[in-house]
Amino acid sequence: MAAVLRPGGLALDATAGNGHDTVFLAGLVGEGGRVLAFDVQAAAIAAARARVAAAGLTARVEFVHASHASIPDHVAPGSVAAVMFNLGYFPGGDHAVITRAGETLAALDAALDALKPGGILTVVCYPGHPGGDEESAAVLAWGREKSAEVCRREDTPRPAPFLVLVWKRDTPDH
Ligand SMILES: C[S@@+](CC[C@H](N)C(=O)[O-])C[C@H]1O[C@@H](n2cnc3c(N)ncnc32)[C@H](O)[C@@H]1O
Numbered sequence: 001m002a003a004v005l006r007p008g009g010l011a012l013d014a015t016a017g018n019g020h021d022t023v024f025l026a027g028l029v030g031e032g033g034r035v036l037a038f039d040v041q042a043a044a045i046a047a048a049r050a051r052v053a054a055a056g057l058t059a060r061v062e063f064v065h066a067s068h069a070s071i072p073d074h075v076a077p078g079s080v081a082a083v084m085f086n087l088g089y090f091p092g093g094d095h096a097v098i099t100r101a102g103e104t105l106a107a108l109d110a111a112l113d114a115l116k117p118g119g120i121l122t123v124v125c126y127p128g129h130p131g132g133d134e135e136s137a138a139v140l141a142w143g144r145e146k147s148a149e150v151c152r153r154e155d156t157p158r159p160a161p162f163l164v165l166v167w168k169r170d171t172p173d174h
Contacts, residue, residue: 001082002028004120009081012114013037014068014107015099018091019048021084026057028082035061036075038068041097044090068107075114082119083111087135088126098131101138108142115168122166127159139164 005011007030013022016037025035037052039045045063052061064074068085085108087099111121123143125136136159143150143164152162 001025001084001120001122004118005029005033005082008032010075010079011035012068012071012075012080012083012111013048014071014083014085014111015039015087016048016063017044017086019051021086022048022052022061023055023057025082025084026052026055026060029060031060033060036064037061038064038066038071039090040065040067041090041093043093047092067103069103069110071107071110071114077113078116080111080114080119081116083115083121085111085121085123087124087139088129088132095129098129099135100131101135104135105138105142108139112146112166112168117168117170119168120165121168123164124161125164126161133159136162 005028009029011025011029013025016022016039022037029035037048045065049063052058089095089098123139125139126132127136146166149165153160
C-alpha cells in the first residue's frame with residue numbers, strides 16, 4: 001500500500017469496521033488526498049469516524065453508509081490508487097452481519113474497475129467462521145483469474161486469515 005498510495009491519492013476502504021485501516025489509508029494519502037470508507041453498519045461507521053477524528057484525519061475521509069457493491073456510484077472508473085477489503089464481521093458488533101461471497105465478488109469486480117493502472121487491491125479473508133470458508137474460497141478463485149498474489153500460512157492448527165493481493169497492470173487488460 002505504502003509503495004503505491006502517494007500523497008494526494010484516492011483510496012477506498014471497502015469495509016470500514018473499527019476504522020484501523022481507514023486511519024492507515026488516510027495517513028498515506030496525506031493532506032491533499034481522500035479516502036472513501038464503506039460499511040453497511042451504522043455502529044461501524046460511528047466507530048471508524050471516531051477513530052479517524054481521534055487521529056485528526058477527518059478532513060481526508062468520507063464515510064459511505066452502504067455496501068461496497070455501490071463503489072461505482074461513488075468513484076469514476078480508473079480513478080483510485082488503492083482499495084482495501086478486510087472481510088468478515090464487525091469486531092465488537094453483530095457477528096451475524098458478515099460480508100458474503102456473492103456481494104463481495106461483485107464489489108471486487110467494481111473495485112478493480114475503479115483502480116487506475118498500477119493501482120493495488122488487497123483482500124484479507126477469514127476462513128473459519130460461519131460463511132467465511134465459502135467466501136474465502138470464492139475470493140481465492142476470483143484472485144486466481146486475476147493472477148493475484150496470495151500470502152497464507154499453512155502451518156496453523158486452524159485456518160488462518162490470509163491476504164489476496166492484485167496489482168492492476170499498466171495495460172488496460174487486468
Ligand atoms: C473485519 S471488519 C473490518 C475491519 C476494519 N477494516 C478495521 O480496520 O477495523 C468487516 C466489516 O465489513 C462490514 N461489511 C459487511 N458487509 C459489508 C458490505 N456489503 N459492504 C461494506 N461493508 C460490509 C461489516 O459491517 C464489518 O464492519
